Each structure stands twice: as structure tokens, then as C-alpha cells.
Amino acid sequence: MTYRAGRKWRPAAIGRIAAAALLLILAGAVVPTPAAGAGAGIKDLAACSTAPATPKRQLRAMWIASVANIDWPSKAGLGVSAQQAEFRSWLDLAAQKNMNAVVVQIRPTADAFWPSPYEPWSQWLTGTQGTNPGYDPLAFMVSEAHARNIEFHAWFNPYRIANHDDATRLVAGHPARQNPGWRFAYGGKLYYNPGIPAVRDFIEDAIMDAVTRYDLDGVHLDDYFYPYPVSGQTIPDASAYAQYGAGFGNVHDWRRNNVNLLVKELDQLIHTARSWVSFGVSPFGIWRNAATDPLGSRTSGMQSYDAVYADTRLWAKQGWIDYIAPQIYWHIGYSVADYAVLTAWWSSVVKDTDVQLLIGQAAYRAGAAGEDPAWQQPGELTDHLYGNRQHPEIVGDIFFSAKDVRANRIDGISRLVTDHYSRPALIPVRGTAAAPTSPSITSAARVSNGISLSWQRDGSSSPTSYAVYRVDGFPAMDPCFFADARNLLKTTRGTSFTDTTATATGTYTYYLTALDRAQRESGPSTGRVVTGTGPFSVVVDNGDAGFTAGSNWGTSSFSSQLHGTDYRFADPVTASDLAWFRAEIPATGSYRVEVWYPANSGYNSATPFIVATGGGNQVVNVDQRVNGGQWRGLGTFTLSAGTRNVVGVSRWTSTSGYVIADAVRITKL
The missing domain is CATH 2.60.120.260 (Galactose-binding domain-like)
Known part of the structure; x- marks a missing residue:
């Protein structure tokens, strides 16, 4: 195979209602809204009173890890129907918790959860690397996520080849076996050498194959760049440094540049091919300590800048990523790396940039045996999100991992959901283009299990999804109805919705907005009123x-x-x-x-x-x-x-x- 084939994604780098409301005249009529044509989104909401507990926009996600069958599939070799049922259950869990995204590991060890022309099928699917699982897991997962209007962010580990150091255990056609000069062993594992340009090209090609063939919402890299340090061992890349390190005063700056190039080039490739796809990285929670670098945080832990050669602060400042999700896996008040200190520091990093800040949350520590006493407190995780409210730069959280969200030890997840996720939320906006055209509700009627709404898709503005809002009674239309999520019932990619929470006697006014792939929201539809039924209607x-x-x-x-x-x-x-x-x-x-x-x-x-x-x-x-x-x-x-x-x-x-x-x-x- 010629791994340079298909590099067509590599062109030059690209850059990155308020009006008088009318009173309802009679039950069953419409509630007029201000004119909102193509591109007229909901705006002018600064004067509205909003509730911190019901933010309108917030990314809420959990990592679904496939390496070592951490989350999914639960074990290698499950049949197709069992694998699919398990994945649906993870999506149902996310929807139940009012989450709106999942981050799914589809390239855990230089392998693939889709029929990749570059890399073998993952061993975590069938138990044997290179064995076809009998279906296309990535196509299935994306379709199922979108059916629930949950964003699908594809998670790639860039350099890890295997959790062992025996290359003969790789499938015979594995690129790491065919190109032994591309790899090295370190700490009992195999890695691609980040310093070899052909390796970087190959990794980018492998990732872009998924980006261009599937309807992904995001591309996500984790914290594994150069391998984490192993005591007494040295990364064996001296020959690559000698060949490619000209112009660098030391191997450390060269290594950092190798990772910088991967991130910068992926940013360009992804947004050239799919402008709406969000590119993000979830690094180790400490960039550098202030004692080492005055730009660093007031912490004293391992520094990702020095340990794994990830200059994450640079990536944010340069705008090479759309979001950054540092793994702040420490409790509030931890002397080495205080959660509160780090959220403030990362907020300062992204301030005045276009990079969104998410926080990687350690759900795996809450209530787990042997953890610090702080993690035995049911309120630790929910307190993290209360602290996040002090920083407007923080627009969401990702929880590691799905099985820990489901475990809900010491009721930590339930507390968090009650306090912060009681209502749905829209994904934070990406980009500044015009919003879709306002939609129209074509039907609003009582049915046996609630109130059924229907609408038609507007082909002119091609919305991706819709948001359904409900206001009690039939008050005059007020733009502040849409300032936060207190009136948000549901988001969906369909053209109908049944409100099963409506009571038989309640009178409600429903509104609909349209959202595009970048989560830009249209103005609201004309309101539709459904009156209380009394004893029968x-x-x-x-x-x-x-x-x-x-x-x-x-x-x-x-x-x-x-x-x-x-x-x-x-x-x-x-x-x-x-x-x-x-x-x-x-x-x-x-x-x-x-x-x-x-x-x-x-x-x-x-x-x-x-x-x-x-x-x-x-x-x-x-x-x-x-x-x-x-x-x-x-x-x-x-x-x-x-x-x-x-x-x-x-x-x-x-x-x-x-x-x-x-x-x-x-x-x-």
C-alpha cells in the first residue's frame, strides 16, 4: 500500500429579536413573533434574566473508551447484535443524563473501528487484529448517535501502536510491521516515532479517511503524544533526531515541534475537508508549573510540555484547535494541582481566543476504592461544575468514562445531573455564519400520550436539527423565553416530537428553532398554542x-x-x-x-x-x-x-x- 495516496485533503491552509409581541386572541391560535428571515437568529438577549442551573448552551459528553474494552465493546468477540445493543445503551444513558455528545475511541492502538484502507480492524472488536467484525461499527455508531441528536466526536490516539512491545504479534500487513523504521519500543509498548515526517503523513491520512467518509461532528485527540516518561528509560529516537532535527538546539524542542506539526496540519486538513467538524484535544491537566515557567499554573505536578512534549498553551493561542479539554482529574483544594486553580488558569489561556474550553472530569475517581477522601464526598463532582460557573470561558465538560457515569458511585453523577443537567442544552456555537431560516410548526395537537408537534424541513437553509421550547399558558411572545434552557424541551433531527410531559389540563405555547451543523440557531417560529382539555378532548x-x-x-x-x-x-x-x-x-x-x-x-x-x-x-x-x-x-x-x-x-x-x-x-x- 502506498500510504501517501489520497492526500487530496492537503490544499493550502485555511483560516478560521426583539420586537413588540402580540397578545393571543383565542385559544388554539398562533402567537406571532418578530419577523425572522434567513440568517436571523435569536439575539438581543443580554437584558434577559437567566438561571445558571439551566444554561442554554453547554457541551456535555462522556468518553467511551474501546482500548482494553474499558467501555465498549465490553469484551472482544461479542456478536454484532450484542455490540450494537451495548452501544445503544451507552447512547441511551447519555440521553437520560441530558448529555448532548459522546467521544468514542475509534483508533485506540493504530487500528480502526471502520473499514480503513490504512490500518487493520481493531482487536478490541473481535479479539483478533485484522478480523472483520461483520459490519461497519463507525457508520452504525454515527447513525445511532444522530438519531438521538447526540454529537459523535471520533477519538483517535495518534502514536500508540500496541500495549506490548512485540511487533511480531501485530497482524502481518500492519504498517508498523511493514515499516519497522517507523516505530520504537518504550516502556513495554510500541509507538510510532513522531519525528519521522512519513509517520506524521500516514497518521494524518488514517484520521482523514474517517473524517471524509463519515458524518463526524468532531475529531478528538487524547493526552498521549510522546510516551509518558518511564524511569530509567530514554526514548530511542536519536537517529531520527540526527536525520530530521536540523535547526533545533536540542532534542526536546524538536520533539515538541513534531507534535506541533501534527496538530497544526490536522487542523488545516480537517477544516478544509469538513469546515463544520470540531477539532479538539484533551491534554494532561498541567501545561507547566509557575516555578518552571512564569506563564504556568500555581501547581507542582508533572508538566505535559516537558514530559510528553505537548505545548497545549501554544495550540490554543495559535487557534490550531477548536476546543481544548484539559484532564483536570484532581479535587478542589489538592495542594499539587488544585482543581480551582487549574480551571482559572486554563480560562485565562483561552480568554480572547476562539478556542472553547471544556473540562475533563474524573468520574472514575468519585467514590472509587482507595481514592483520596475528597473523592468519597458525593458533592465533589457537582462542586466542580459549580466552580466552573465562575469562568464564562468554560463551556462544558467531558466525563471519563462511560462505565463510571453508569456506576454512579456514592450518587455523585445523580447529584451532578440534578444540580446542573436538569434541562437539555444546545451545543456551544462554532463560527459566525448566518443562522438558518426560522421554521414553522405545522401541527400541534393533543394525542393519547401528550401533545404531538410536527413541522416540515426547510430545504433552503438546510437545518441539521431543531430545538423545541414550551411556555406555560399563552403569554405574549418574549425573546427572553429563549435566553436559557428553562423552556427548552428537546432537540431533535426529526420533524416531529411528542411532549409526554404535558398535562391533560395544561395550556401551553410551543416554539421551534432550527440549528445548523455549527449549532447556529434561527429565530423562533410562530408560537402554537394547545389549550387545556378539561375532562375530555x-x-x-x-x-x-x-x-x-x-x-x-x-x-x-x-x-x-x-x-x-x-x-x-x-x-x-x-x-x-x-x-x-x-x-x-x-x-x-x-x-x-x-x-x-x-x-x-x-x-x-x-x-x-x-x-x-x-x-x-x-x-x-x-x-x-x-x-x-x-x-x-x-x-x-x-x-x-x-x-x-x-x-x-x-x-x-x-x-x-x-x-x-x-x-x-x-x-x-
Whole structure:
């Protein structure tokens, strides 16, 4: 194999509503919003009061480690269905905790969790390196994550080849066996030599293969660059230094430059190929100590700048990464590396840059046997996030690792979720381009398990996902509804959502916004109100099983005022040919009957609606040229108990224009 093939990703480096709100006039109507066209996002919210416990934007993620089967798969050699079921359970856990991203290790030891043309299948899948697992795990994982609107960040370990130092144990076609000069053994493990340019090119090619073939949201490197120091051993790269180290005064500066080049070049390659993909690094939590370097932190631990040659401060200052997630795996008050000291220091590093700051959190230490007493306190992790609120530069957290989030020892994760993740959150914005066009809610109706919302995807602005907001009652529209997440119900990549938390008697106003791949948010839709039902209310849409119509009734989704996904239409004739809405009436009594239809000047001005009352059919003619896209009352009628056709739409009218059947709502008084 020619590892330089396919370097087409290497072009030149690239650089990186407030208005008067209208009061609701009647239940079931819309709540107008300020005009918000293409690119008009939610803004002007500085004057709004927000709650720190419900931030609107915050990245919340957990690492899912595959090396040594730490998290997934739980053991090598599981069947396809078992592997997939396990991964779905991790995503379900993340969704349950109101997390919005996962960071999944797909290249743990110079191998692959996808059919890579560069590297063998990972041994952590099947137990044998190079053995096909029978499906494409990366395609599966990305699809499942996106189905839950959870971002998928692909985690790559750049240099580690194996957790042993015997190259003959690698599969025969492994690039590290075919190119023995690319590798070295150190500390009982095998590594690619970061100082060899061909190695760097190869690693970049292997990573970019995944970036260009899969719908990734992020590329993530961990803290393993040059190997962590092993007492009494020296990294065996003297010959590479002699060959490639010209211009450097010592091997240490040369090594740092080798890692710098990898990070800088990956940044360029990723954003040239996929501008929306976020590139981040999660380094060891200490760059340098202040005693060594006045720019360093007030700590006294190992320094990643010197130990593993990771100049992470430089990467942030130069903007070579989109985010940095230092692993601050120490408790508040720890004398060697105080969590509070380090969050303040890293905040100062990213301040006035475009680099976002996440914090790597040690979920694995909370309540674990043998840990420092501070980690036996249920409030340690939640206190970390309380401390984060002092630093606006911190926009989220990543927890190591998934199995520790699930274990929830000493109730530490539950405490954290209650205190900080009680509501969903949007991913922090990346970039400054225009936001998508405001969407429209096409249907909002009560169903058996809550309130069902539907909308249509706007192809002109190509949104990736949507955010659903709910406000109690029907107050005048206020931009501050969207200032934090207190009203945020759900984010989804679909075009429908059922609010199962809505009560039967509650009245609610729903809003919808659209988000693109960079998480830029549109202005809100027009509000849609769903009124309280009292003891009984039912909506029957033309798409429901309770609707019947003859073959002369056509189907259309032409009008944006439709209820649900479509509506039915027919020409007027001198015959009834009724379209019927069937419902179960729980008890004989008085009921309010309302109809929904899209209006159009070409529709019928006297469409006959038939209400089958206890005393016989009553006809109400409706002008369907006007007042569409909302519930319109036909009146109050006495209906008899039972399941039957209750409301019909007749074609028998002498006026011209289509008659429309879309939806009815029946409410007991």
C-alpha cells in the first residue's frame, strides 16, 4: 500500500429579536413573533434574566473508551447484535443524563473501528487484529448517535501502536510491521516515532479517511503524544533526531515541534475537508508549573510540555484547535494541582481566543476504592461544575468514562445531573455564519400520550436539527423565553416530537428553532398554542385511523397552514360523498366542535360541515377562503356517547372551489 495516496485533503491552509409581541386572541391560535428571515437568529438577549442551573448552551459528553474494552465493546468477540445493543445503551444513558455528545475511541492502538484502507480492524472488536467484525461499527455508531441528536466526536490516539512491545504479534500487513523504521519500543509498548515526517503523513491520512467518509461532528485527540516518561528509560529516537532535527538546539524542542506539526496540519486538513467538524484535544491537566515557567499554573505536578512534549498553551493561542479539554482529574483544594486553580488558569489561556474550553472530569475517581477522601464526598463532582460557573470561558465538560457515569458511585453523577443537567442544552456555537431560516410548526395537537408537534424541513437553509421550547399558558411572545434552557424541551433531527410531559389540563405555547451543523440557531417560529382539555378532548387528523374518505378525495401538502403532514380536498358536486372524522365520545353531553383547514382564495366559500348530534345531523357552512391554519369553532352540540362518525365534510355545495378536510377537535364542556 502506498500510504501517501489520497492526500487530496492537503490544499493550502485555511483560516478560521426583539420586537413588540402580540397578545393571543383565542385559544388554539398562533402567537406571532418578530419577523425572522434567513440568517436571523435569536439575539438581543443580554437584558434577559437567566438561571445558571439551566444554561442554554453547554457541551456535555462522556468518553467511551474501546482500548482494553474499558467501555465498549465490553469484551472482544461479542456478536454484532450484542455490540450494537451495548452501544445503544451507552447512547441511551447519555440521553437520560441530558448529555448532548459522546467521544468514542475509534483508533485506540493504530487500528480502526471502520473499514480503513490504512490500518487493520481493531482487536478490541473481535479479539483478533485484522478480523472483520461483520459490519461497519463507525457508520452504525454515527447513525445511532444522530438519531438521538447526540454529537459523535471520533477519538483517535495518534502514536500508540500496541500495549506490548512485540511487533511480531501485530497482524502481518500492519504498517508498523511493514515499516519497522517507523516505530520504537518504550516502556513495554510500541509507538510510532513522531519525528519521522512519513509517520506524521500516514497518521494524518488514517484520521482523514474517517473524517471524509463519515458524518463526524468532531475529531478528538487524547493526552498521549510522546510516551509518558518511564524511569530509567530514554526514548530511542536519536537517529531520527540526527536525520530530521536540523535547526533545533536540542532534542526536546524538536520533539515538541513534531507534535506541533501534527496538530497544526490536522487542523488545516480537517477544516478544509469538513469546515463544520470540531477539532479538539484533551491534554494532561498541567501545561507547566509557575516555578518552571512564569506563564504556568500555581501547581507542582508533572508538566505535559516537558514530559510528553505537548505545548497545549501554544495550540490554543495559535487557534490550531477548536476546543481544548484539559484532564483536570484532581479535587478542589489538592495542594499539587488544585482543581480551582487549574480551571482559572486554563480560562485565562483561552480568554480572547476562539478556542472553547471544556473540562475533563474524573468520574472514575468519585467514590472509587482507595481514592483520596475528597473523592468519597458525593458533592465533589457537582462542586466542580459549580466552580466552573465562575469562568464564562468554560463551556462544558467531558466525563471519563462511560462505565463510571453508569456506576454512579456514592450518587455523585445523580447529584451532578440534578444540580446542573436538569434541562437539555444546545451545543456551544462554532463560527459566525448566518443562522438558518426560522421554521414553522405545522401541527400541534393533543394525542393519547401528550401533545404531538410536527413541522416540515426547510430545504433552503438546510437545518441539521431543531430545538423545541414550551411556555406555560399563552403569554405574549418574549425573546427572553429563549435566553436559557428553562423552556427548552428537546432537540431533535426529526420533524416531529411528542411532549409526554404535558398535562391533560395544561395550556401551553410551543416554539421551534432550527440549528445548523455549527449549532447556529434561527429565530423562533410562530408560537402554537394547545389549550387545556378539561375532562375530555380529542383531535382527529385526516391522517389518523379515525378518518375515512372516498376515492374522489385527493391528498395535498401544498399549504403551510395544514394540520399534520397533509390534508384532503375534493371538487364540489351535487352529491354528499362525505369525508368523516370518527371519534369515541365518552358520555352524552355538550361538546365544543372545532375544525382546522388551510385557507386559500381558491377554496370553497360555503363548505358544508356535518355534525352528527344526538338529535340529528346539523350543517354548518364554513368559508374556507379565510381564517385557515388555526382552530375554528363550529359551535356547541349535544353528542351521544359511543364510537362513531361525528363530523363530516360534504362535497354537496353550489359554490365553486375545493372543499377541504384536514382535522377536527372535540372538547367536552
